Amino acid sequence: MSEPVGVKTLQINGEEVSARSGQTILEVAREHDIDIPTLCHLEGLSDVGACRLCLVEIKGSNKLLPACVTTVFEGMEVSTHTERLQKHRHMILELLFAERNHVCSVCVANGHCELQSLAQDQGLTHISLPYRNPELTVDASLERFTVDHNRCILCTRCVRVCAEIEGAHVWDVMGRGINSTVITDLNDPWGSSSCTRCGKCVQVCPTGALFDKSKVGSDHPKYPDFLPYLNLMREAR
Amino acid sequence: MNIEELEQIAESVRLENAKYDYEVNVCMDLACASQGAGPLRDELVKAAEKSGKKVLVRRTGCMGPCSSGPLVRVDPEETLYHHVHANHAEAIVASLGDGPVPALQCDLNEHFDKQVRVVLENAGYIDPEKIDDYIACDGYKALLTALTEMSPNTVIQQITDSGLRGRGGGGYPTGLKWGTVAKAGGDLKYVICNGDEGDPGAFMDRSVMEGDPHRVIEGMAIAAYAVGASKGYIYVRAEYPVAVARLTAGLRDARRRGLLGNGICGTTFNFDIEIRLGAGAFVCGEETALIASIEGKRGTPKPRPPYPAVSGLWGKPTLINNVETYANIAPIIRKGGKWFANMGSERSKGTKVFALTGKITNTGLVEVPMGIKLREIIEVIGGGVPGGHTFKAVQTGGPSGGCIPAEMFDTPVDYETLAQLGSIMGSGGMIVMDDTSCMVNVARFFIEFCMTESCGKCIPCRAGTAQMFTLLTRICNGGGTLDDLELLEDLCATVKEASLCGLGQTAPNPVLSTLKYFRNEYIEHIVHKRCPAGVCNIEAAVPEVQAEVLA
Numbered sequence: 136m137s138e139p140v141g142v143k144t145l146q147i148n149g150e151e152v153s154a155r156s157g158q159t160i161l162e163v164a165r166e167h168d169i170d171i172p173t174l175c176h177l178e179g180l181s182d183v184g185a186c187r188l189c190l191v192e193i194k195g196s197n198k199l200l201p202a203c204v205t206t207v208f209e210g211m212e213v214s215t216h217t218e219r220l221q222k223h224r225h226m227i228l229e230l231l232f233a234e235r236n237h238v239c240s241v242c243v244a245n246g247h248c249e250l251q252s253l254a255q256d257q258g259l260t261h262i263s264l265p266y267r268n269p270e271l272t273v274d275a276s277l278e279r280f281t282v283d284h285n286r287c288i289l290c291t292r293c294v295r296v297c298a299e300i301e302g303a304h305v306w307d308v309m310g311r312g313i314n315s316t317v318i319t320d321l322n323d324p325w326g327s328s329s330c331t332r333c334g335k336c337v338q339v340c341p342t343g344a345l346f347d348k349s350k351v352g353s354d355h356p357k358y359p360d361f362l363p364y365l366n367l368m369r370e371a372r
Numbered sequence: 373m374n375i376e377e378l379e380q381i382a383e384s385v386r387l388e389n390a391k392y393d394y395e396v397n398v399c400m401d402l403a404c405a406s407q408g409a410g411p412l413r414d415e416l417v418k419a420a421e422k423s424g425k426k427v428l429v430r431r432t433g434c435m436g437p438c439s440s441g442p443l444v445r446v447d448p449e450e451t452l453y454h455h456v457h458a459n460h461a462e463a464i465v466a467s468l469g470d471g472p473v474p475a476l477q478c479d480l481n482e483h484f485d486k487q488v489r490v491v492l493e494n495a496g497y498i499d500p501e502k503i504d505d506y507i508a509c510d511g512y513k514a515l516l517t518a519l520t521e522m523s524p525n526t527v528i529q530q531i532t533d534s535g536l537r538g539r540g541g542g543g544y545p546t547g548l549k550w551g552t553v554a555k556a557g558g559d560l561k562y563v564i565c566n567g568d569e570g571d572p573g574a575f576m577d578r579s580v581m582e583g584d585p586h587r588v589i590e591g592m593a594i595a596a597y598a599v600g601a602s603k604g605y606i607y608v609r610a611e612y613p614v615a616v617a618r619l620t621a622g623l624r625d626a627r628r629r630g631l632l633g634n635g636i637c638g639t640t641f642n643f644d645i646e647i648r649l650g651a652g653a654f655v656c657g658e659e660t661a662l663i664a665s666i667e668g669k670r671g672t673p674k675p676r677p678p679y680p681a682v683s684g685l686w687g688k689p690t691l692i693n694n695v696e697t698y699a700n701i702a703p704i705i706r707k708g709g710k711w712f713a714n715m716g717s718e719r720s721k722g723t724k725v726f727a728l729t730g731k732i733t734n735t736g737l738v739e740v741p742m743g744i745k746l747r748e749i750i751e752v753i754g755g756g757v758p759g760g761h762t763f764k765a766v767q768t769g770g771p772s773g774g775c776i777p778a779e780m781f782d783t784p785v786d787y788e789t790l791a792q793l794g795s796i797m798g799s800g801g802m803i804v805m806d807d808t809s810c811m812v813n814v815a816r817f818f819i820e821f822c823m824t825e826s827c828g829k830c831i832p833c834r835a836g837t838a839q840m841f842t843l844l845t846r847i848c849n850g851g852g853t854l855d856d857l858e859l860l861e862d863l864c865a866t867v868k869e870a871s872l873c874g875l876g877q878t879a880p881n882p883v884l885s886t887l888k889y890f891r892n893e894y895i896e897h898i899v900h901k902r903c904p905a906g907v908c909n910i911e912a913a914v915p916e917v918q919a920e921v922l923a
Contacts, residue, residue: 184675185830187870199869204675219869223832226866230835263859264839289828308670308828311653313838315828 145211160202160213161189171215172224172253175290176203177339179362181299186290188224188253191215199223221257228254233264234313235271236285237342243355244343250288251342271316276326279348280337282317287344289315293336300365305330373630373637375516378507385508392428394468395447396420399496400431401579402614403438403736408457412442415461423465433583435496436487438736440478445496454478483734486753488715490723491699492739495583500618503625506586512631514705515590518597519639522705527598528554531701533709535721540566540657540694541769541798542874543720543787549691552681553599556689561601564685564692565592566662567608567615570654571770572821574801576725577695579737581608581615584699585622589645591698593632594705596643599691604645607662611652619647654771654825658873659684659692661827672827673873694799696725717743720786724797730767730804733758740785747781750804761806765889769798771818771825772878774885775811794885796878810907811890812897816844818882826875833876836867840883847894850901850910857894861887 141156147169154163159182164171174186184201191202194212199220202213214220231237231250239245271284291308294317298304305328309318319328337345339359346355389395398404398413413431420427435443440454444464453464453476460476467473498505506512518527532547553561565588569577581588592604608615623645626632634642648666655661656671663685665671684690700722704712713721720742726749729735733755740749746766750756757763765775768785774795776783783789787797805814823837843860846852864880864887871877887894896902901910 183829184872187830187832187872190870201675205677222862223866223870226836226862227831227870230831230839230866233839234831234835264863265842267838267842288831289834310828312823312826312828312834315834 143207143209143211145207145209145213147213148215154207156207158207160191160200160205160207160211163207164202164213164215169215171202172256173203174249174253174288174341175292177292177296177359177362179300179359179366180292180295180339183291183295186288187227190220190223192217192220225257225259228257228259229262229264231288232259232262233266235267235269235287242286242343243346243350244286244357247356248343249341267313274319274325275348276324277330277332278326279332280325280334280345281348282319282325282345283343284316285344286342287317288342289317290341291317292339292341293317293345296335296339296362300362301331301333301335303329303331303333306336373516375513375520378512378516381504382508382510385504389428389508391426393426395428395430396464396468397430397432397435397445397447397496399433399435399441399443399445401434401438401441401582402575403434404441404443407441409442411458412444412456412461415458416444416465419461419465422462423468425465425468427465427468430499432497433495433500434492434579434737436492436736436738437478437480437483437734439734440480440736444476446472452478452480454480480734483738483753483755486744486748487739488723488741489739490703490712490715491580491587491696491725492583492737493703494587495579495737498584500583500585501621503586503622503629506584510706511586511702512590512629514702515593515597515631516637518594518705519637519641524554524598524600527594527705530704530709531598534700534704534712535709535716535719536697536700536704536712537720537787538694539696539700539724539799541772541796543797546693546697549681549693550595550598552679553601553689553691556682558689559600560603560688561599562685562688562690563592563596563599563601563604564659564662564666564690565604565606565608565698566657566659566692566694567606567612568650568657568662569612569695569799570609570652570657570825571772571799571801572818573727573729573803574770574799575727576737576800578612578615580695580699580725581612582618585615585618586626587699587702588619588695589622589626589632591701592645593636593643594701595691595693595698597641599689601691602642602644604643605648605666605685606645607648607650607656607666609650609652616647616649623647653827654821655827655873655875658875661873662692663690670827672829673875675872696800715741717784717786719788720797724785724800726800726802728754728802728804730802731757731761731806731809732804742786743784745782745784746776749785749802750781754804757804757806761808763804764807764809765805765811767795767803767805767814767818767882768801769796769878769881770801771821772796772874772881773798773801774881775805775814775889776885777889794881794888796881808905808907810848810903810905811886811893812844812848812903813905813907815883815886816841816848819844819879822875822879826879830870830872830876832867832870833872833879836863836871836876837879839863840867840880844883847897848903848908848910850897850908852894852898854898857887857898 189202190199192214660674
């Protein structure tokens with residue numbers, strides 16, 4: 136027996152909005168066309184609150200809370216674009232760009248990359264942090280897809296889509312901290328892993344880290360919108 | 373098992389001990405054992421047999437001043453000997469009844485006088501592998517009293533009245549936490565003991581688990597009764613093999629005595645504990661990561677809420693406390709919450725165990741009442757800095773804490789004042805630094821620790837700590853600029869405010885506190901290319917580019 140759905144009223148950036156109880160701040164904000172930037176969040180996957188771009192301020196709390204996993208309560212007052220938040224978002228994007236080797240001009244996802252568009256939206260024009268320039272590998276052992284770890288931002292969407300939607304759990308994370316990396320099976324080459332070749336991970340990858348070999352140059356759009364539809368169809372069955 | 377039977381066991385231990393005229397207690401804690409306490413004990417046993425005197429040689433847990441080890445205490449005279457070696461055994465036994473051995477006697481009266489022992493009351497007095505020794509010191513009395521005379525609510529009320537706050541570092545009121553878990557619905561709940569002590573220079577929890585394991589077990593059992601849990605886990609790092617062995621033996625003995633298991637003491641209360649070994653990841657001390665690790669998953673934290681009290685281990689309400697918190701429970705139940713609340717300061721009650729390390733004469737374990745001045749801990753209990761050097765700072769709270777400068781040594785030690793100074797109470801590591809320590813290098817050391825121990829889940833902690841490490845390394849090498857300092861402060865702000873869990877949120881503290889109190893040292897490195905403490909090797913080629921930037 137499900138609980139009766141309650142209605143909550145709250146303020147986002149001073150605007151009165153209503154929401155169903157149990158909804159996250161992000162869901163409510165998007166329903167009301169308030170744009171909160173996200174990277175690890177993807178509709179249709181579980182939320183992990185890892186990228187910290189969707190952090191918002193809530194009146195009465197000193198802590199910044201991730202909008203993707205924080206549920207609404209009555210009378211909540213949310214601010215999504217304060218100077219403090221924008222400063223952190225800027226820094227987080229800078230950290231990502233400096234962490235690995237993101238060179239848009241030679242990337243297959245140029246023009247179709249969520250990291251790139253976020254940087255444009257945030258007005259990120261240069262990186263003040265020293266580039267780390269790590270030496271990372273490219274695994275092209277699978278016939279159809281390639282993983283280029285230089286472009287991975289460790290959002291773990293591939294890990295979640297593979298485990299939660301495809302049910303294969305081929306992808307996972309290995310290592311700690313700055314040395315973390317996504318792996319297939321127990322760090323086997325992708326081509327000899329237990330991968331089902333469904334390609335969902337490629338579609339949900341926000342950058343050019345996972346891409347389709349059959350596409351040439353930078354014409355590499357991704358189509359992650361199949362996920363909510365797929366979930367809906369599964370629920371209806 | 374009931375109170376009378378417990379009393380009988382205690383009586384039989386007392387009768388057994390009364391057969392001996394002297395008790396020679398040998399500290400067998402890791403520090404003493406590594407300095408030869410094992411062979412020393414064997415020699416003492418041999419010498420005692422040979423002498424024909426009635427001597428009981430007992431191995432005990434940590435006595436405190438580890439740097440003076442191996443330690444031996446002779447009772448009933450309470451004579452403490454330090455730096456004892458195996459070849460001193462005969463002299464010690466020969467001296468019994470004849471006055472102490474002056475050459476070995478150590479004068480640490482000041483060291484002990486300022487201390488108040490609650491958590492460590494048995495450490496150094498009982499054999500940690502003998503449950504009957506613990507029972508003879510009123511052990512398990514609190515559990516039986518709670519089970520037979522108190523309702524779960526009364527137990528929680530006592531803990532609330534005591535004002536006990538989480539000893540793992542956060543300082544969350546323990547009674548409130550217990551109350552939340554008790555109120556949570558569902559018939560399956562868990563209690564977890566966080567024994568994943570990972571701060572560099574901290575060994576309080578290890579000493580408690582090794583020196584008095586039953587105290588932790590009893591505390592957990594009382595907690596389980598109070599919140600309605602039937603299963604407990606002790607999460608202890610595998611790097612603590614002795615603690616694991618003692619706890620394992622302790623759990624076995626407690627089961628045999630009917631103090632764990634089904635229908636404890638003839639009541640309907642069922643409770644048992646399992647040990648889970650940690651693989652040494654610092655982040656697994658964070659409660660959500662610890663829970664993930666117990667579940668067999670990768671040890672990464674989750675956003676809170678939901679808090680473990682509502683949805684913890686396997687989604688069930690879970691009470692998670694630190695080793696030292698549980699170690700405080702039995703005395704509170706035995707003596708009452710008010711007794712405990714009489715010790716300490718306004719908002720921080722009771723005592724706190726600290727691991728004193730670094731540039732200090734008496735390194736080791738100390739237990740002091742909350743609110744004591746830092747100066748008393750360092751100068752009186754710690755015996756001051758050796759070698760004619762001067763104090764510079766003390767680092768509390770490990771990699772999550774900050775450095776407090778010598779000028780502020782008169783501040784009382786409690787949760788609030790330490791936080792005001794930009795540090796934290798932490799789990800109780802206290803690293804003392806003198807004029808030979810470079811504060812930039814200290815900050816760099818702790819950031820390196822956080823960088824390697826970051827789980828990598830959230831961006832600010834994963835990439836932020838790595839960038840901070842790069843900048844600090846550059847400054848230490850003399851290649852830093854004043855712009856780097858500004859960038860470092862911006863990074864600190866983002867890592868502190870935007871990180872997912874406590875590891876990241878507190879990682880900038882060593883940098884922020886050294887920037888606050890020792891900014892001149894940073895400036896010396898950057899502008900004058902000089903390390904005031906002479907630690908950093910700046911001469912190793914300062915790039916010309918940097919010189920141009922400064923000009």
